[in-house]
Amino acid sequence: MIKTENYIIDILQLHEYGMAIGQSLDYKESCDLFIKLLLKRKHLNAAWILEKKENVYQSTYSIPLGDKIAIDVAQVNGITQNLIESKIFYDDHSIASVSPIKLDGGATAIFDLKGEGFLFLYSKKNNISEKDLSQLRPVINKFSVNLKACKAFNEQQKLLHSLEVQNQELSDYAHMVSHDLKSPLRSIDTLTTWLQEDYASKLDSAGKKQITSIRNSVEKMDTLISGILEYSTIGKTKITSYPVDVNVLLKDIISLIQVPAHISIEIEDLPIVQGDKYRLQQLFQNLLSNALAYNDKKEGKIQVGVKDLGAFWEFFVKDNGKGISDHYFKKIFKVFEKLENNDTSTGIGLSIVKKIVEMYQGQIWLESEETKGTTFYFTLKK
Amino acid sequence: MLITTTDTNEIIDAISAHVKDNAVLISIGEHTDIDLMDFVNQLKESGLQFMGGMFPKVIHGNSVLEKGIVINTLNNLENLFLVENISSTNYTIPAIHFEEDQEYSLFTYVDGLTSNISNYLSKLYEHYGMQTNYFGGGAGSLTLEQMPCVFCNEGLFQDAAVVGVMKMASRIGVRHGWTKVGGPFIVTKAEGNVIKEINWKNPFDVYKEVVEEHSGLTFTDENFFNIAKGYPFGILKEDAECVVRDPLMVTENGELVCVGELEDNMLVDILNGDKESLVLAARQATQESIDSAVAPRKAIIIDCISRILFLEENFDLELNAITQTIKEKFPDVSIGGALTLGEISSYGEGFLEFYNKTVVVGLFE
Structure with a gap:
């Protein structure tokens, strides 16, 4: 009965250790949460992590705070060379030589942190056993993964x-x-x-x-x-979103820009979208101005339409102009890239369009055939 | 030394005469008829180096007193400092140079009713580690109303701790004597000192089931503390007595408010004790400290106020057990101390923790 209860306690204790891991993506905080708990529950005195950096082992965590140490790789390898996951050393002077904390005899358990260095747990009164090693191995493996995640997060930050x-x-x-x-x-x-x-x-x-x-x-x-x-x-200030009727917006744009008599603009019934009117006007106006500027046909034709994709609206602006070689499909969205030396073109309009689309979590792309025309597609998140 | 006069000039004269050029540790019973702020201001002007706290009761020899001032000389003081804003965790612990082959003792009084005391103790251990022994307790009023209660040369403070580090050997014994009657349980949700869930259930329901069955008593709207003072929680530790947490009250939602912090996923037992087990624990703690002591000059007892609330008139038995055990081996040792709101020590020099319902006996060489 007592044995069964002890097993239950062991399992529940593991649950507590396991739950202390992964609560933070900060390296020190992660170590504090897990290692201080181990020290308290297992009645240990100290713990530290040694990690290989360049040609020496350095202490990346220590409780209590110890000295900054840089230990020769060979010295640490001498201790860890036959280590299969974990091992206990009793009153071993070689351990004191790789510790940032002054030790006084006792027992030290070493755990391989699988690429994240080695964890040392120290007990002045020798209260670390083989049972502790086998109990702690799985949670310490989980802790290694947490440390790896902390580092990746830190790099990302x-x-x-x-x-x-x-x-x-x-x-x-x-x-x-x-x-x-x-x-x-x-x-x-x-x-x-x-x-x-x-x-x-x-x-x-x-x-x-x-x-x-x-x-x-x-x-x-x-x-x-x-x-x-x-x-x-664009994108530097807070995005404001409110309902904008794209039909009305396009009417306003067409009244602003000069549409030559030989070009007709056909507009489907367009939806009301969430966005900032000024930015959406820039987006459509730049595309329409391009379609007008690069139309070489006697009877120019521009169509604006939309498709409902569920979470997004997919708009298109289609023209029967000069068309663009597929060589330029990506290039034209870059700042100062223009296809021809046109007095009125600055080479920045489509870059602005792309940035606005991305600001609304959408994408922009085009289909085009030289001499036949171009269709720009873009999506806007609903 | 016990001072009973309420004339602050006389108190300061008595302290100066007793400690001479040394620093002084002052423990004041909360009902002592002095204005604490005035007293601390006069101490500041006296040129004495001091640290201290106000407690529900103080101990002198075999007596427990609500009124009175117990003083202890702090010989070979290396460092005395104040840590403010304990609850915010935003403070720094000063660096201290510990000489090799020299024994040190750290004494701390902390506002026992502030939050994040565990974090404060953790920071102390993080900085000073195994280079010193730790000893101390939680100051404050038995009304459980937080107020300025710790002091030093910088003034009188709440939400703070005062710390003295001495070049001095000490031997410390820690015991509580509470034993398991139910558990283990998982504290599935806790916030500070409030247990919000045990085993994913309402904590009072779980607690009530075990306690009512064991005690044969029934909880009513009024009697929670009267029953609960005999049924604390114990946080499981391997190879050592568990760390006790004292349930103080139950909220309308069945959450249990304790003295001392708890964390999510802690394993706890429900404990019970009687006068025999508690007195025995006090004797064992004393014996533990005596066994390794060589020539102690003074004994300081930090005993939890909730033990006297539980033992009532039988608390004399506990105090006698401590004082007699000390006097048998060291008859000339002076004995003083306080009944505190939480106790501080490191079990066998391990990680530092905040205890409840526990007795800590320190012998200082």
């Missing part, structure tokens, strides 16, 4: 932080450059305007033409800088 910093730096840089570039542009524009007005009688037609060219270039440069600013802003 570092990476994310580094990306956030870089992103912020890029954004700040874009703002700074844009601001600094716009200022001399405004001066050039003002000066050329004055030149055009004040010296109108003195300039011949070639001179006037050149000044107009300068002003056109200035305007293009201004549009490009605004595009860069716009691009760097």
Whole structure:
């Protein structure tokens, strides 16, 4: 009866140890939760983890806090070479030499943490037995997996932080450059305007033409800088979402842009989507402007439609324009990539479109055949 | 030394005369007729180095007193410091240089009614480990209303601990004498000092079933503590007495509010004791400390206030068992201490824990 009860207690104790593992993805906190529990319940005095880093073993965790140690690999290998998962050492001086804590005789159990180093459990009063080893092995294996997860999480966090910093730096840089570039542009524009007005009688037609060219270039440069600013802003501020009627939105866009008489735009019945009106307008307006700009047909035709995919809306903007070689399918969504040297194109419109779509957790892609036309598809999360 | 006068100047003169150039440990009974804040301010001005606490009762020799001040000299004090904001866990433990081959004793009084005391003890052990013995208890009022109750040269504080580290050998015995009557059970949900679930069930239902069957008594709306004071929980430890947690009250939802913290998935038994087992445990704890002591100068007893609430007039038997066992071997040793809200020690120099319903006897060389 007592034996059965002891078995039950052992199993329940394992349950407690097992439940203490995996509650955190922070390395030290994970070690604290599990190892301090072991120390309390098993009445142990100390514990530490040695892990190989470069050419030495270092202590990555220690309770009590010990000295920082760097131990020769050969020295640790000498202790762990015949270790099959775990082993107990009694009053062994070699253990004291690999401990960050001062030991005084006693027993030390070593567990192989399967690539995460070695865990040492120390009892001053020798109260560690072979039974403890076999009882603890499965939970310590689980603990090794937890440590691995902690490290992966830590790496991911570092990476994310580094990306956030870089992103912020890029954004700040874009703002700074844009601001600094716009200022001399405004001066050039003002000066050329004055030149055009004040010296109108003195300039011949070639001179006037050149000044107009300068002003056109200035305007293009201004549009490009605004595009860069716009691009760097998307996704940086909190996304606001509210119902937007895409039918109304497209009517507004068409009234804003100049649609040549030879191009017709056919719009299906479109849904009400959740999003920010300004961003959605940028998205559709950029696609429509592209479809208009690259249409070389006598009877240009643009169609806008939608398909309900359940969790997403799939929109398309189809034209019968020049078409795009499949070589450029991915390239065109990159900043400053443009297919032809067009005075009005900045090469940033489709990058903005892609960023807006991704902001709404959607995807964008295209189908195209040269000389026949292009269809842009994109999804928006409902 | 016991001081019974309520004139703070006289108290300070008596302390100065007793401890001379040493620091002093002061334990004050909560009903002592002095203004604690004024007293601490006067102590600060006296030039004495001090640490102390206010307790439900204090012990001097064979007497338990609600009023009175028990003082102990802190010889060879190395470091005395204050740790504030225990409940927030946001504090640092100062580094101390421990010399090799030198025995140290750490004494701490902590606000016994604050939260996260286990974390504080864990941090102490994390920093000082096996380089010192640990000894102490929880201060506060028996009303269980949290108030400023620990003090040192920096002032009077609540939610804090005072710590003294001495170059001094000590021998410590820890026992409680409560034995299992039901369990093991899993505390499937706990928050701080509240048990919210046992074995995935309402904790009071589980507790009530075991206790009513064993005691032959029935819980009513009014008698929870009267029965529960004899049926604490015990957190299982291997090769050592379990760590006791004292159920104090039951909430409307059947949650059990205890003294001391519990954690999810802890294994607990329900315990019971009687005057014989408790007195025997007190004697064993004393014997444990005596067995390894060589020439102690003083004995400090940290005994849980809930043991006196359980033993009532029989508490004299427990105190006599302790004092007689000490006097038999060391007749000249002075004996003092306090009845505390939780006890602090490391069982056999192991990891540091906060106990309830336990007696800790320390002999200081």
